[in-house]
Amino acid sequence: MLGYTAPSTVEEAIRILAEAPGTAKILSGGTDLLVQLRSGRTKPDLIVDIKKIPGMSGIRERDGAFVIGAATPGAVIGECEALKRVWPGVVEAANLIGSTQVQGRASLAGNLCNASPAADSVPALIAARATCVVVGANGRREVPVESIPTGPGRTSLKPGEFIVEFHLPKRPARSADAYLRFIPRTEMDIAVVGAGVSVTLDPGGACTDARVVLGAVAPTAILVPEAAAALIGHTLDETVLAALDQAARRACKPIDDKRGTIEYRTKVAGVMARRAAVIAYERAGVRR
Amino acid sequence: MSKHHVSTTINGEPTEFLCEPQLTLLDVLRDELHLTGSKEGCSSGDCGACSVMVDGRLVCSCLMLAVEAEGHAIETIEGLARGKDLHPLQRKFLEHAALQCGFCTPGVLIAAKALLDRNPNPTETEARYWFAGNLCRCTGYDKIIRAVLDAAAELRGE
Numbered sequence: 001m002l003g004y005t006a007p008s009t010v011e012e013a014i015r016i017l018a019e020a021p022g023t024a025k026i027l028s029g030g031t032d033l034l035v036q037l038r039s040g041r042t043k044p045d046l047i048v049d050i051k052k053i054p055g056m057s058g059i060r061e062r063d064g065a066f067v068i069g070a071a072t073p074g075a076v077i078g079e080c081e082a083l084k085r086v087w088p089g090v091v092e093a094a095n096l097i098g099s100t101q102v103q104g105r106a107s108l109a110g111n112l113c114n115a116s117p118a119a120d121s122v123p124a125l126i127a128a129r130a131t132c133v134v135v136g137a138n139g140r141r142e143v144p145v146e147s148i149p150t151g152p153g154r155t156s157l158k159p160g161e162f163i164v165e166f167h168l169p170k171r172p173a174r175s176a177d178a179y180l181r182f183i184p185r186t187e188m189d190i191a192v193v194g195a196g197v198s199v200t201l202d203p204g205g206a207c208t209d210a211r212v213v214l215g216a217v218a219p220t221a222i223l224v225p226e227a228a229a230a231l232i233g234h235t236l237d238e239t240v241l242a243a244l245d246q247a248a249r250r251a252c253k254p255i256d257d258k259r260g261t262i263e264y265r266t267k268v269a270g271v272m273a274r275r276a277a278v279i280a281y282e283r284a285g286v287r288r
Numbered sequence: 289m290s291k292h293h294v295s296t297t298i299n300g301e302p303t304e305f306l307c308e309p310q311l312t313l314l315d316v317l318r319d320e321l322h323l324t325g326s327k328e329g330c331s332s333g334d335c336g337a338c339s340v341m342v343d344g345r346l347v348c349s350c351l352m353l354a355v356e357a358e359g360h361a362i363e364t365i366e367g368l369a370r371g372k373d374l375h376p377l378q379r380k381f382l383e384h385a386a387l388q389c390g391f392c393t394p395g396v397l398i399a400a401k402a403l404l405d406r407n408p409n410p411t412e413t414e415a416r417y418w419f420a421g422n423l424c425r426c427t428g429y430d431k432i433i434r435a436v437l438d439a440a441a442e443l444r445g446e
Contacts, residue, residue, distance in 0.1 A: 004292060004309030004355050027353070034351045035332045037310065047309060049356060075345060099421020100399065102333055104347040187420035188334075 006049040010135055010164060013048055017160040018137040020046050026162045027051075028071040029105035031098060032114040050162065059083055064170035070109035070132075070163045078103070087168055088283060089177030089196055089276075093124030096181060099188050109163040115149045116190075118216035122149065123196035124179040126223055127211040130168050136161035146213075149220040172209075175200040176283030180276045181215070182268050184259075191216045192260045195248070195272035197280045199231065205285060207231045212244070212277070216259075217252040217269050224251040227273060236281050244277055245270035296357040298323070299367025307354040314338045314349035316357075317364060325365035325394045329423070336422035339395035339402075340364050346402035348421075365394035368401065377401060377439045386435035388426035396422045400436045408444055412437065 007013040017024050022045030027033055036042040050056050056071040059080045066083055077083065078095045097106045097120050111121045112132070125145045133142050137160050145166070148155050157163075177198035183189035194215030200208050212227035230243035254265035291306040298321070307316050312331075317323045317340070326349055329335035333351040340349045341363040368375045377400050380386070387393045396419065403410055403418045410418065415433050424432065 002308075002310045004353065006355075006358070027356075030353065030356070031333055031348075031351050034312065034353070038331055047353070049353075051356070073345070098333065099336065100402070100418050101336055101339055101346050101348040101421045102351070104342070104345040105351060187417055 002044065003046040004049065005046065006052040008052050008054075010053055013050060013053060013162070014135060014137055014160070016046075016048055017162070020048075020160075022046065024048055024160075026109075026113070028056075028107040028110040029073060029102075030110075031102050031106040032110055048162075050164075053164075056164065066168040068108060068166040068168070070165055071107045074098075074103040074106050075100075077108075083168075086171050087128055087177060089179040089198065089280065090121070090124045090128050090130070090168065093179035093181075093194075093196060094121045096120040096179070108166055112145065112148050113155055113157065113163065115151070115153050115155050115220070117149075117152055117219055117221065118191040118194065119149075119221070120179070120181055120191055120194055120215070122221040123194050123213035123215040124177065125166065125196075126213040126221055127177055127179075127196035127198040128168055129198075129211065130166050132163045133165050133167070134161050135164050142167065146221070146223055151219045172200050174202070174284050175209075176280050178276045178279035178283065180272050180279070182272055190259065193217055193254075193265055193268045193272050194221075195269065195276040197273065197276040199277070199280045199284050201281065201284045205235045205281075207234055207281075212248065212273055214248060214251060214269050214273065217254040217265050219253075222251055222253075224248060224273075226251065231277060236278060241274045241277065245274050248273035292355045292358075294355055294358045296359070297361040299363055305354070309353065309355055311354045312350050313340070313352045313354045313357055313362070316354035317349060317362075323364050323366050326398075327391055327394060329391070329395075334421070334423065335392070335395075336399060336419075337392050337395040339398045339422065341398060341402055344402075344405065346399055363398070363401075365398055368397060375401070376442050377404070377436065380435040380439040380442070381432075384431050384435035384438065386428060386431040388428055392422060392424045392426075396424070396432055400439070403436070404440050404443060408440060410437070410440060 024046040025044040027049040060067045179196045181191040181194040196213040210228040210231040227247040234240040249270040252266040327337035329337035338349040
């Protein structure tokens with residue numbers, strides 16, 4: 001028989017999770033968990049709803065850096081003008097998850113911990129060098145977002161651990177990010193390929209720092225340093241974009257499925273990386 | 289495991305109910321509270337037939353546990369009309385014949401209300417994206433969009 005509890009502090013949640021007999025599942029927005037409960041894919045003994053814990057939902061700005069509560073719904077992220085100005089790619093990625101209705105509930109922590117290789121917010125968060133704060137019986141640790149997913153449906157979180165917040169660092173001048181995904185329709189679908197690109201430019205428009213991350217082309221979102229290296233030191237031209245495209249394609253280890261073949265996904269990954277880079281450069285150029 | 293006692297507000301009325309933790313808000317609305325306007329389509333958050341507002345935010349009631357409603361304000365299709373006076377959205381849906389079988393209609397109307405609460409003057413494109421999570425299998429989208437934009441104009445006093 002399923003139990004439900006909604007602790008009001010992080011400490012209480014940690015204790016409940018440590019003492020829970022059987023399996024416990026963290027409930028954030030629930031847009032993945034409730035579907036899995038109904039289908040029987042997950043059969044927890046206890047659901048621990050973290051939304052009653054203060055700070056789990058909401059966005060705080062501190063000296064140009066941002067803290068996003070683990071359970072903050074996508075719709076709230078999309079309404080945060082300050083965050084949109086500094087991290088437009090993170091916001092557009094978070095807002096691509098599901099419908100308007102799903103946006104009313106779905107969270108970054110849920111998107112990350114559900115560990116779909118096609119999760120839209122994850123490549124953008126990794127490109128942004130986002131970290132997350134993980135808590136559990138053994139204390140608190142801040143880790144890069146890319147260290148959480150280990151494969152489809154699997155994470156590096158130990159039993160009883162959960163994410164309380166995400167940190168996005170302060171941005172230098174002329175920095176911006178972008179996220180693009182390819183789906184066969186215009187809205188509400190699962191990424192065939194996703195690409196997140198974050199760049200910092202010098203006053204002449206040449207790239208001084210870059211992160212390129214691909215989604216849905218490997219068991220987890222993948223950071224592609226070779227693709228970033230293709231950008232660093234350069235303004236965007238066809239030669240640079242061709243090198244980026246090639247590096248992105250080389251990093252792909254996709255599967256064949258109904259959404260796309262290996263060959264198709266690989267080709268599209270190069271295209272998405274190019275287009276996201278163009279958008280990120282354009283945005284960085286106007287952000288002083 | 290015992291049932292949970294939940295205190296909530298539904299369409300402005302303080303409402304309490306007892307529920308088992310695995311029940312969705314949609315289950316309780318329909319089967320306990322007999323508010324059967326919200327429909328069960330897919331039960332996976334794809335179709336939007338179960339759309340309700342929680343604290344003014346559009347959600348699928350099939351993707352929310354009933355126990356999560358504790359302390360929150362829920363608005364369902366039953367709260368849209370004032371007695372026998374239909375909401376302008378409901379009137380415009382009739383005028384434009386923006387429904388065929390009607391199964392998606394309660395969810396579409398709640399989604400429309402949520403849209404116009406936020407954006408009194410949406411473009412057609414904005415409206416179409418907003419309704420991406422409301423499926424109509426009678427293919428009535430054009431009439432739905434026309435009815436919503438017409439209702440929006442009326443509500444703006446045009």
